[in-house]
Every structure is written in structure tokens, then in C-alpha cells.
Amino acid sequence: MSVVGASPAVGLFCVPRSPPSNIPRFRMAVRSSAVSVAPILTKLKHECATPLPLLRHVADAMAADMRAGLAVDGGSDLKMILSYVDSLPTGNEKGLFYALDLGGTNFRVLRVQLGGKEERVIDTEFEQVSIPQELMFGTSEDLFDFIASGLDKFAQKEGEKFYLPPGRKREIGFTFSFPVRQTSIDSGILIKWTKGFAVSGTAGRDVVACLNEAMERQRLDMRVSALVNDTVGTLAGARYWDDDVMVAVILGTGTNACYVERTDTIAKLQGHDSSSGRTIINTEWGAFSNGLPLTVFDSDMDDASINPGEQIFEKTISGMYLGEIVRRVLLKIAEAGAFGDSIPEKLSTPFVLRTPDISAMQQDNSDDLKAVGSILYDITGVESNLSARKIVVEVCDTVVKRGGRLAGAGIVGILQKMEEDSQGLIFGKRTVVAMDGGLYEHYPQYRRYLQDAVTELLGLEISKNVIIEHSKDGSGIGAALLAAANSKYEHDF
Numbered sequence: 090m091s092v093v094g095a096s097p098a099v100g101l102f103c104v105p106r107s108p109p110s111n112i113p114r115f116r117m118a119v120r121s122s123a124v125s126v127a128p129i130l131t132k133l134k135h136e137c138a139t140p141l142p143l144l145r146h147v148a149d150a151m152a153a154d155m156r157a158g159l160a161v162d163g164g165s166d167l168k169m170i171l172s173y174v175d176s177l178p179t180g181n182e183k184g185l186f187y188a189l190d191l192g193g194t195n196f197r198v199l200r201v202q203l204g205g206k207e208e209r210v211i212d213t214e215f216e217q218v219s220i221p222q223e224l225m226f227g228t229s230e231d232l233f234d235f236i237a238s239g240l241d242k243f244a245q246k247e248g249e250k251f252y253l254p255p256g257r258k259r260e261i262g263f264t265f266s267f268p269v270r271q272t273s274i275d276s277g278i279l280i281k282w283t284k285g286f287a288v289s290g291t292a293g294r295d296v297v298a299c300l301n302e303a304m305e306r307q308r309l310d311m312r313v314s315a316l317v318n319d320t321v322g323t324l325a326g327a328r329y330w331d332d333d334v335m336v337a338v339i340l341g342t343g344t345n346a347c348y349v350e351r352t353d354t355i356a357k358l359q360g361h362d363s364s365s366g367r368t369i370i371n372t373e374w375g376a377f378s379n380g381l382p383l384t385v386f387d388s389d390m391d392d393a394s395i396n397p398g399e400q401i402f403e404k405t406i407s408g409m410y411l412g413e414i415v416r417r418v419l420l421k422i423a424e425a426g427a428f429g430d431s432i433p434e435k436l437s438t439p440f441v442l443r444t445p446d447i448s449a450m451q452q453d454n455s456d457d458l459k460a461v462g463s464i465l466y467d468i469t470g471v472e473s474n475l476s477a478r479k480i481v482v483e484v485c486d487t488v489v490k491r492g493g494r495l496a497g498a499g500i501v502g503i504l505q506k507m508e509e510d511s512q513g514l515i516f517g518k519r520t521v522v523a524m525d526g527g528l529y530e531h532y533p534q535y536r537r538y539l540q541d542a543v544t545e546l547l548g549l550e551i552s553k554n555v556i557i558e559h560s561k562d563g564s565g566i567g568a569a570l571l572a573a574a575n576s577k578y579e580h581d582f
């Protein structure tokens with residue numbers, strides 16, 4: 090149904106006659122002769138459209154960029170970082186292992202007792218600790234001391250269900266989701282802090298050494314055996330249960346993907362031997378930018394961002410940005426006069442509308458779109474009638490459809506690259522893509538658009554072989570499994 094065609098698009102967003110006191114004063118007056126929103130919506134939908142040829146182009150460009158990034162460092166937008174993970178969990182892993190996940194405002198600690206093929210995960214426990222704001226702006230030592238002391242407290246609560254053979258140190262898989270130049274399986278140099286962290290003294294240092302030193306200061310006798318990116322942890326965690334997992338994708342606040350690569354196709358690989366002939370590549374695909382359908386709302390948001398010109402794929406498909414793109418469109422509609430003669434100030438506040446909000450609006454199936462109306466009012470101060478609400482939902486859908494479909498095209502690009510090098514080993518048999526992240530988990534429309542794009546691109550037959558599967562919180566166990574696989578003790582499993 091075309092909402093625009095069905096309703097006069099004038100004065101759709103009503104300002105209450107006597108606004109309640111909690112509605113902010115209006116920021117600006119606009120033309121009183123309201124302009125139809127129809128042309129704005131039509132243009133938006135046209136520019137965000139992702140027809141099959143466009144998706145195909147994006148998938149091809151992703152595959153080409155992957156090759157260029159594997160050929161030489163700096164060869165493409167995609168960094169194609171070596172993970173130094175050459176062997177994936179087999180299911181035979183046994184013993185007690187820990188994992189530590191630092192990637193946002195929380196860190197998580199986890200322990201798992203692995204029982205091998207038959208028993209698998211005998212027991213697991215985890216805790217989440219929020220990081221005090223001041224530590225995000227403090228010194229490296231303070232931050233790592235805090236983490237080591239959290240780990241220490243957690244380790245002291247280890248119960249009888251967990252068992253470590255005498256004479257062994259507890260080993261940790263360390264998931265660290267900031268840009269790192271990995272130098273071995275258990276070392277990596279922090280390139281820069283992101284996501285609001287501004288800790289002094291870590292950039293340019295080995296983050297594993299930072300943690301080891303803090304653990305020594307705490308007299309905590311543990312050892313980091315594997316440093317892993319969260320996508321790599323997700324791949325390892327999912328592979329533990331399913332041998333056909335070849336790719337892992339995170340769609341949360343940001344986005345990234347990794348996959349299993351043949352070492353003989355990695356031209357830039359020098360002096361790194363892999364007995365398995367395989368290694369996991371962290372694509373850092375958020376930096377992809379080739380052939381994306383972008384609008385003025387995207388370029389304005391990019392200009393205003395802390396990293397203009399960077400992470401364009403991430404800015405088009407990930408959770409941090411979808412709500413903000415929608416807000417910018419709604420503001421434009423308001424400025425065209427559709428809100429009557431003024432604009433609520435809240436609507437002009439960057440990032441006030443978050444992706445969970447637009448997701449919640451899209452779940453409203455009621456006839457009068459009451460939830461849409463109240464979310465819109467609570468968050469942006471806009472009062473709406475039914476026609477206006479329909480338009481808002483349509484804007485959300487347009488932006489989310491583009492995001493989900495482009496994410497799907499990116500996944501097909503990765504699979505395509507793998508298939509080209511292995512002839513039938515990807516599309517000719519069951520292949521699983523492990524997905525994680527709050528956006529993928531909580532936004533059903535996004536998930537459906539992503540799957541639709543994959544099916545359209547691959548065709549019905551081949552897409553039956555490609556299973557896109559949610560692997561919730563697999564990255565914690567995945568990191569512990571990688572610690573097991575890279576244990577410094579004899580592998581007795």
C-alpha cells in the first residue's frame with residue numbers, strides 16, 4: 090500500500106494547541122504553507138533502493154575488495170587482518186578455561202569446563218561488570234588493574250564443578266573488540282581506542298602485555314593464551330557445535346565479519362605457517378564503501394561524525410546509525426512544513442532516535458499505530474495523526490530495508506570469494522554463517538530483509554545450502570575454546 094498516495098500529506102504532524110510543559114520550545118519557524126512530503130519520500134525510496142543488480146554489484150565489489158586486501162597491506166578499504174587462528178575447535182577440547190571480553194561499556198568474564206566430544210560444555214558461569222566512566226578516560230594501568238581485579242574476584246568464586254589439573258595456570262581467551270594489529274595468537278598492538286574510550290598509554294602497546302602486567306600486580310596467576318576479535322570468537326564458538334560454520338558476522342552497535350581462508354590465497358602472508366592450510370581472516374568490513382546507495386542524509390551524518398569518510402558500510406547498515414538516519418529524514422520532512430509551522434527541538438538532536446526505537450515502532454501492528462505515536466512523541470516531541478505515523482513507519486522501513494539487504498549482499502560477497510577459490514566447497518554443500526549482535530537479534534524486519542537479499546542473490550537452490558544462523562553470545566565460549574586450542578600445555582584432548 091502506498092501511504093503517500095492514500096493521504097493528503099499536509100500538516101500530518103500536528104503540534105498540540107497548548108503544548109504540555111514537557112514539550113520543548115520550538116527551535117525554528119518554517120514556511121507555514123506546508124509542502125507535500127510525497128516527493129521527499131519518493132526520492133528517499135528511490136535513492137535507498139537495492140534492486141538485484143545493485144546487490145550483485147555490491148557482492149562483487151566486496152569479493153574484489155577482499156582479494157585486494159589479501160594481496161597487499163593497504164590494498165583496499167578492507168584491512169583483511171590475520172587473526173593467527175589457524176585451527177578451529179574440534180569438539181575434543183577438554184579442561185577449565187576462562188574468557189574475558191572487553192568491547193564496550195561492560196566487560197564480561199566467563200569460565201567453562203569443557204568435556205570433549207561427548208560431554209561438551211559441562212558447566213559454564215559468567216559475570217558482567219560495568220566499567221566506571223572515569224576509567225574510560227583514565228590511564229591504561231588503572232583500566233587494566235580494574236579488569237584484573239574483576240577477573241580475580243570471579244576466579245575466587247570458582248566452585249567444585251570446575252577442575253584444573255595440578256601444576257597448571259588458568260588460561261584465558263581475551264576478546265578485545267578494538268582495532269588491533271595482531272602480531273601472534275597471544276599478542277596484538279592497540280591501534281586506537283574507539284567507542285568512547287580515551288585511555289592514555291595503551292595505543293601502540295601490546296594489550297596482552299598490559300593485561301598480564303596488571304594480573305602480576307594483582308598476584309593473579311593466570312595467562313592469556315589467545316587474543317581474539319569478537320567476530321573470530323563468534324566463529325570459533327559456533328564451529329564448536331557445527332563443522333559447517335565458515336563465516337561469522339556481528340551486527341550490533343557496529344559491524345564486522347570474519348571467515349575461514351585458505352593460506353595459499355593470501356599473497357601478503359609472509360613467514361606465517363599454518364599446518365592446517367587455513368586461517369581466519371578478520372575482514373573489518375565496516376570500512377567497505379564500494380557502490381553503496383547513499384543519500385544526502387548519509388553524507389550529512391558522515392560529515393558530522395567523528396570519523397568522516399570512514400566506516401561507510403558500518404554507517405549504512407549497523408545499529409549505531411539506522412535510527413539517526415531516520416531522524417534526519419524526519420527532520421527534513423518537518424522542515425518541508427509537514428509538521429505544521431514549527432519543529433520540536435528534540436527532533437533536531439543528533440542520535441536522539443535510536444535503532445531500538447525505530448525497531449519498536451515497526452513492531453506496532455495496531456490499526457491506529459498507537460505505539461508509533463507514543464514513541465514518536467516521547468522521543469522527538471512530535472504529535473502525529475495516523476497518516477503521519479504511517480509515513481514514519483515507511484521511512485523506518487526504507488532505511489532498515491536498505492541496511493538489511495546490503496548486509497546480505499556483503500555476506501554473499503564473502504561466500505562468493507570463498508567459492509571462487511574452492512569450487513563447490515561453499516555452495517555445493519551445507520555452509521553456515523554464524524550471526525550475532527543486538528541489531529540482528531532484536532530487529533525481525535532487518536533479519537528478514539537480510540535473508541531475502543541472500544536468497545535473491547544466490548537463487549533458491551544454492552541458498553538452501555547457505556544457513557544463516559543466530560549464534561547468541563557464542564563469542565565468550567569461542568574465546569575460551571581458542572584458549573584451549575592454543576594452550577601452552579600438552580593437548581591431551
Ligand code: ADP
Binds near residue numbers: 407525
Ligand atoms: P555491541 O555491538 O555494542 O557489542 P550488542 O551486540 O548487544 O552490543 O548490540 C547492541 C546494539 O544492538 C545497540 O547499539 C543497538 O543498535 C542494537 N539493538 C539493541 N536492541 C535493539 C532492538 N530492540 N532493536 C534493534 N536494534 C537493537
Ligand code: MG
Binds near residue numbers: 319341
Ligand atoms: Mg559486542
